[in-house]
Amino acid sequence: MKLHKVGRRYGLRGPWVLRDVDLEVPRGALLRFEGTNGSGKSTLLRLCAGIDAPSTGRVTGRPRTAYVPERFPAALPFTALGYLSHLGRVHGLRGAEPARRATEWLERFGAVGHARTPLAELSKGTSQKVAVAQALLAEPELLVLDEAWTGLDRTARGILDRAVAERVTAGGTVVFVDHDPARLAGAADACYRVVDAGLRPQETAARAAGATTGPCVTVVAQGPPGADLPGAPTTAPGPDGTTRFTVPAAHSDTLLHALLTARPPWHIHAVTPEEARPDRTAPRPESP
Numbered sequence: 102m103k104l105h106k107v108g109r110r111y112g113l114r115g116p117w118v119l120r121d122v123d124l125e126v127p128r129g130a131l132l133r134f135e136g137t138n139g140s141g142k143s144t145l146l147r148l149c150a151g152i153d154a155p156s157t158g159r160v161t162g163r164p165r166t167a168y169v170p171e172r173f174p175a176a177l178p179f180t181a182l183g184y185l186s187h188l189g190r191v192h193g194l195r196g197a198e199p200a201r202r203a204t205e206w207l208e209r210f211g212a213v214g215h216a217r218t219p220l221a222e223l224s225k226g227t228s229q230k231v232a233v234a235q236a237l238l239a240e241p242e243l244l245v246l247d248e249a250w251t252g253l254d255r256t257a258r259g260i261l262d263r264a265v266a267e268r269v270t271a272g273g274t275v276v277f278v279d280h281d282p283a284r285l286a287g288a289a290d291a292c293y294r295v296v297d298a299g300l301r302p303q304e305t306a307a308r309a310a311g312a313t314t315g316p317c318v319t320v321v322a323q324g325p326p327g328a329d330l331p332g333a334p335t336t337a338p339g340p341d342g343t344t345r346f347t348v349p350a351a352h353s354d355t356l357l358h359a360l361l362t363a364r365p366p367w368h369i370h371a372v373t374p375e376e377a378r379p380d381r382t383a384p385r386p387e388s389p
């Protein structure tokens with residue numbers, strides 16, 4: 102997706118919140134936006150999510166998108182399960198799939214006990230779990246998260262961190278804003294600060310550290326050539342005809358899952374936590 106000279110102001114004579122913003126949102130990437138209160142982060146996310154239109158400029162190549170807004174409209178006349186199933190259908194899921202995925206995400210967030218609770222009666226935290234689940238169950242190509250961690254308990258925040266990593270390793274893109282500067286620190290591929298209605302690229306933790314720090318995992322495995330593996334692992338020949346994959350630690354489960362469920366499956370020789378982080382800015386090597 103690309104933003105071309107995008108501008109947004111509210112009202113005909115309102116100040117420009119965003120002006121002449123050019124941005125490429127690549128596939129399989131994690132992008133963070135930051136900025137002071139009122140700088141235009143939510144405005145930018147709404148434009149990325151396609152729920153708002155630019156006043157000037159255009160957005161092209163929009164992928165299938167799901168969005169977690171800053172404020173969840175909790176007064177809708179649904180139960181948690183009814184709402185998630187409905188949203189699943191809106192996202193194009195059919196038959197029993199919407200309810201199945203809805204239940205799966207409620208279980209994952211430890212909220213399945215509230216499946217039949219009306220949205221209006223949910224606690225703030227559970228309501229936020231529903232807000233997040235409605236976006237995740239669609240397995241969108243682009244996931245837009247506006248302070249989605251706010252209101253979640255520590256366990257749920259960890260589950261959302263993991264879900265974000267899974268989306269990215271599956272080839273999706275996640276764009277997010279969060280008040281916590283440590284949120285997904287080290288995992289973001291790019292970070293932009295909204296300043297004076299424009300975007301200023303920021304140094305990400307990985308780049309700042311020369312792309313060689315941060316936890317990662319090395320997997321030594323033997324398997325068929327030509328596998329399309331998630332997580333953009335760096336690859337190198339391993340001993341005895343094996344391949345050595347290195348990925349950020351947050352992506353290692355997804356890589357292992359892909360290796361083990363490949364047809365035929367890869368044979369895993371070793372899984373080793375490392376201190377070095379692969380250089381995700383390097384071109385993705387060919388699959389072995």
Ligand SMILES: Nc1ncnc2c1ncn2[C@@H]1O[C@H](COP(=O)(O)OP(=O)(O)OP(=O)(O)O)[C@@H](O)[C@H]1O
Pocket residue numbers: 111118136137138139140141142143144145
């Ligand atoms: N629907 C709207 N109508 C009028 N003005 C708006 C609207 N939405 C946002 N604004 C204004 O646009 C500017 C940017 O708001 P926005 O919510 O995008 O900033 P933000 O960086 O997300 O802020 P915060 O960190 O406080 O959430 C603010 O001055 C805000 O008042």
